[in-house]
Amino acid sequence: MAPGSHRHRLARPVPEQPRGGEEALLTHSCPPTAPHDSRKRSSVYSIRSLRTLAVPAIAVALLVGCQSASKTASVDPADARPARITITPGSDTAAIAPDATVKVTASHGTLTKVRVVPDGAGSQAVTVTGALSRSKSSWHSTRTxxxxxxxxVEATATNAAGKSAVQHSAFRTRTAQQINGVTVTPSKGSTVGVGQPVxxxxxxxxxxxxxxERxxxxxxxxxxxxxxxxxxDPLTGIERVDWRPKTYWHKGTKVTLQxxxxxxxxxxxxxxxxxxxxxxYFGRTNMSHGCVDMSLADGKWLYNRAAQGDLVQITGSTRATVSPGNGFGDWNLPYAS
Known part of the structure; x- marks a missing residue:
C-alpha cells in the first residue's frame, strides 16, 4: 500500500448483482433484507422465482387495460347528433314534371335505404331507380x-353512433297534356328472320x-x-329508331330490348x-320474302314458309333503291352510316 493511503474494510460484502435489465429492475424494486450471504442468496433466488410469476401477471394487466380502453372509447358528441334527411320534392310541393329529378340528402349520417315507389296497389306507374353517392350522403333518381x-319516398339514414332515422315524402307528377305513343317491332316472344331489326x-x-336514346x-x-x-317512313311520316346488327343475325340469337x-x-x-x-329469338332462317311480283301460287308458297324478318335480295333490277324508311330497308345502308 502506498504511503498515506488508507485501507477500509467494508462492513458487509457487496450483494451479487443479477444479470439482465429486467432482472435488475425487479432486484431494485425488491431489495434483499438479510445482512449475510446465505440469506442474501436465498433472497435473490426468491426474486428470480417471483419474476417468473410476475411477468405474466403484468402482461395480463396490460391486456385487460387495453380492452377496457377500447370499450370506453366515446363517439364525438358532434358525430352523435341525429341524422337529418331531406327529400326533394317534399310532401308540400306542387305536382312536378315526369322527367324531374328526385333527390335525397343526409346530414350527420349516411343513407342506408332509399325507395321511390308508385302509391297504391296495382298501380301501372313505374318504380323509380336511383344512384347513391360515393360518400353515401346523397341519392338521386336515374330515370323518368x-x-x-x-x-x-322512404329514406333511412344512420349516424356515427349507429342510430337510424327515417323520413317519408309523397308527391305527384303532372298529367301530360300531350302524349306520344310507341310501337315495338318485333313483338315480345317472337321468332324472326336474320334480317329483322329491332x-x-x-x-x-x-x-x-x-x-x-338514353x-x-x-x-x-x-x-x-x-x-x-x-x-x-316517306308514305306515312311515321318516325322510328331501328337497331340492326353489323351483319345478319346469327341463327338462334336471343335479343332483349329495354x-x-x-x-x-x-x-x-x-x-x-x-x-x-x-x-x-332472331335468325330463324335465311329465306326470301317481301313485296315482289309473284304469281298467286308462288306467293302462297312463300307466305307459308317465310317469317317476319327474312331477307329479300333482288338482283337485276334497274329501279332505284327504295328509301330506308319504306319498310325495313336498314340493310340498304352501309353500317357506318
Missing part, C-alpha cells in the same frame, strides 16, 4: 316517372331524340355488334306513358 302518378315507331315526331338498351346472347339509327320510356319528354312537352319491353 309515369305522368299523372303519385309516388311515395324497331320503335312513334305516333308523333320525336324532337328530343337524345332523351329517347333510355333504350339492347342486349344479345351471343354478344352481337350493332347500332341505332333514325329513319322516317325501353324505359315512361315519362320521357319526346319534345314540346309530349310525354311517353309506358315502358316498352321486348324479347325474342
Amino acid at each position: 316517372m309515369t305522368p299523372g302518378a303519385t309516388y311515395t 324497331s320503335l315507331a312513334f305516333d308523333h315526331p320525336v324532337r328530343n331524340k337524345a332523351a329517347v 333510355h333504350v338498351t339492347i342486349s344479345t346472347s351471343p354478344k352481337t355488334e350493332g347500332s341505332w339509327g333514325w329513319t322516317k 325501353a324505359r320510356l315512361s315519362g320521357v319528354n319526346t319534345g314540346d312537352s309530349r310525354y311517353l306513358r309506358r315502358d316498352g319491353e321486348g324479347r325474342g
Whole structure:
C-alpha cells in the first residue's frame, strides 16, 4: 500500500448483482433484507422465482387495460347528433314534371335505404331507380316517372353512433297534356328472320331524340355488334329508331330490348306513358320474302314458309333503291352510316 493511503474494510460484502435489465429492475424494486450471504442468496433466488410469476401477471394487466380502453372509447358528441334527411320534392310541393329529378340528402349520417315507389296497389306507374353517392350522403333518381302518378319516398339514414332515422315524402307528377305513343317491332316472344331489326315507331315526331336514346338498351346472347339509327317512313311520316346488327343475325340469337320510356319528354312537352319491353329469338332462317311480283301460287308458297324478318335480295333490277324508311330497308345502308 502506498504511503498515506488508507485501507477500509467494508462492513458487509457487496450483494451479487443479477444479470439482465429486467432482472435488475425487479432486484431494485425488491431489495434483499438479510445482512449475510446465505440469506442474501436465498433472497435473490426468491426474486428470480417471483419474476417468473410476475411477468405474466403484468402482461395480463396490460391486456385487460387495453380492452377496457377500447370499450370506453366515446363517439364525438358532434358525430352523435341525429341524422337529418331531406327529400326533394317534399310532401308540400306542387305536382312536378315526369322527367324531374328526385333527390335525397343526409346530414350527420349516411343513407342506408332509399325507395321511390308508385302509391297504391296495382298501380301501372313505374318504380323509380336511383344512384347513391360515393360518400353515401346523397341519392338521386336515374330515370323518368309515369305522368299523372303519385309516388311515395322512404329514406333511412344512420349516424356515427349507429342510430337510424327515417323520413317519408309523397308527391305527384303532372298529367301530360300531350302524349306520344310507341310501337315495338318485333313483338315480345317472337321468332324472326336474320334480317329483322329491332324497331320503335312513334305516333308523333320525336324532337328530343337524345332523351329517347338514353333510355333504350339492347342486349344479345351471343354478344352481337350493332347500332341505332333514325329513319322516317316517306308514305306515312311515321318516325322510328331501328337497331340492326353489323351483319345478319346469327341463327338462334336471343335479343332483349329495354325501353324505359315512361315519362320521357319526346319534345314540346309530349310525354311517353309506358315502358316498352321486348324479347325474342332472331335468325330463324335465311329465306326470301317481301313485296315482289309473284304469281298467286308462288306467293302462297312463300307466305307459308317465310317469317317476319327474312331477307329479300333482288338482283337485276334497274329501279332505284327504295328509301330506308319504306319498310325495313336498314340493310340498304352501309353500317357506318
